[in-house]
Amino acid sequence: xxxxxxxxxxxxxxxxxxxxxxxxxxxxxxxxxxxxxxxxxxxxxxxxxxxxxxxxxxxxxxxxxxxxxxxxxxxxxxxxxxxxxxxxxxxxxxxxxxxxxxxxxxxxxxxxxxxxxxxxxxxxxxxxxxxxxxxxxxxxxxxxxxxxxxxxxxxxxxxxxxxxxxxxxxxxxxxxxxxxxxxxxxxxxxxxxxxxxxxxxxxxx
Amino acid sequence: xxxxxxxxxxxxxxxxxxxxxxxxxxxxxxxxxxxxxxxxxxxxxxxxxxxxxxxxxxxxxxxxxxxxxxxxxxxxxxxxxxxxxxxxxxxxxxxxxxxxxxxxxxxxxxxxxxxxxxxxxxxxxxxxxxxxxxxxxxxxxxxxxxxxxxx
Numbered sequence: 001x002x003x004x005x006x007x008x009x010x011x012x013x014x015x016x017x018x019x020x021x022x023x024x025x026x027x028x029x030x031x032x033x034x035x036x037x038x039x040x041x042x043x044x045x046x047x048x049x050x051x052x053x054x055x056x057x058x059x060x061x062x063x064x065x066x067x068x069x070x071x072x073x074x075x076x077x078x079x080x081x082x083x084x085x086x087x088x089x090x091x092x093x094x095x096x097x098x099x100x101x102x103x104x105x106x107x108x109x110x111x112x113x114x115x116x117x118x119x120x121x122x123x124x125x126x127x128x129x130x131x132x133x134x135x136x137x138x139x140x141x142x143x144x145x146x147x148x149x150x151x152x153x154x155x156x157x158x159x160x161x162x163x164x165x166x167x168x169x170x171x172x173x174x175x176x177x178x179x180x181x182x183x184x185x186x187x188x189x190x191x192x193x194x195x196x197x198x199x200x201x202x203x204x205x
Numbered sequence: 206x207x208x209x210x211x212x213x214x215x216x217x218x219x220x221x222x223x224x225x226x227x228x229x230x231x232x233x234x235x236x237x238x239x240x241x242x243x244x245x246x247x248x249x250x251x252x253x254x255x256x257x258x259x260x261x262x263x264x265x266x267x268x269x270x271x272x273x274x275x276x277x278x279x280x281x282x283x284x285x286x287x288x289x290x291x292x293x294x295x296x297x298x299x300x301x302x303x304x305x306x307x308x309x310x311x312x313x314x315x316x317x318x319x320x321x322x323x324x325x326x327x328x329x330x331x332x333x334x335x336x337x338x339x340x341x342x343x344x345x346x347x348x349x350x351x352x353x354x355x356x
Contacts, residue, residue, distance in 0.1 A: 134325025
């Protein structure tokens with residue numbers, strides 16, 4: 001005399017309840033943003049670094065004030081101009097590069113810049129300096145960081161296309177899918193050709 | 206006369222399917238662990254973003270205005286409380302203690318700051334992180350190409 005499941009209980013409304021719960025979850029869960037601009041901070045030096053003589057022309061000074069105005073080499077610029085200016089500066093190749101081990105520095109054979117003697121010598125010596133004000137908005141700071149990163153990425157892309165027929169991004173993607181030694185060498189080489197040298201002095205009060 | 210609505214197909218398994226979908230969503234969505242004591246930071250937009258790897262090794266620092274509009278200035282929140290800039294190192298140490306030794310060097314700090322926040326606060330946090338050798342950081346941003354909304 002076991003009770004059979006009589007079709008008196010309408011199973012159709014169970015589906016409705018389940019759908020409602022599902023829609024509730026779909027609507028209320030927030031997907032946390034998990035992307036951002038990645039940065040590696042420079043290590044803290046124990047004592048003051050022995051004075052490395054840096055030529056003024058090898059430094060691109062970017063200064064931002066609390067009104068979010070950007071000054072590059074004594075000219076007010078817009079954020080959107082920064083990438084072009086940074087690329088021009090880094091890729092200039094007006095002189096010789098940093099010495100590698102025992103070998104003296106060599107001129108840049110992959111640079112496509114103007115070779116202006118008043119701008120940077122070599123991408124390995126090109127320093128970008130970002131001086132902010134404590135009152136600058138974070139949005140502007142991130143935008144500048146983004147444009148600088150974009151400049152390096154585009155230079156690396158161009159070189160990667162020339163040498164390997166693939167963009168730097170594509171190489172990184174490939175490496176993620178399939179980390180081979182040769183890919184790593186190519187990526188590291190591109191990073192060496194355009195190293196990110198960004199310095200941020202103390203913010204203005 | 207046609208059928209009175211007595212389906213030959215049993216609908217009793219329909220809620221089973223739906224429950225399975227439901228459980229899938231319940232399990233796969235990331236649950237935010239913290240309730241924000243500050244106003245939800247409006248993240249800026251950037252194009253050169255990288256996804257955070259090893260989500261389990263990410264410590265998040267929120268920076269934004271307090272929910273109470275009368276309190277001015279940027280507040281820093283970690284986990285579930287508001288802290289001062291000088292407490293950031295102890296937060297990072299406690300995060301390191303929770304992870305395995307060999308994972309510590311892969312830890313990243315994600316800074317989720319409101320786009321109106323002052324750069325001074327963020328640079329102070331960066332300085333503190335540098336002092337304790339937590340060198341991998343990520344400025345949390347949404348992916349996009351229109352930078353004009355950032356300021």
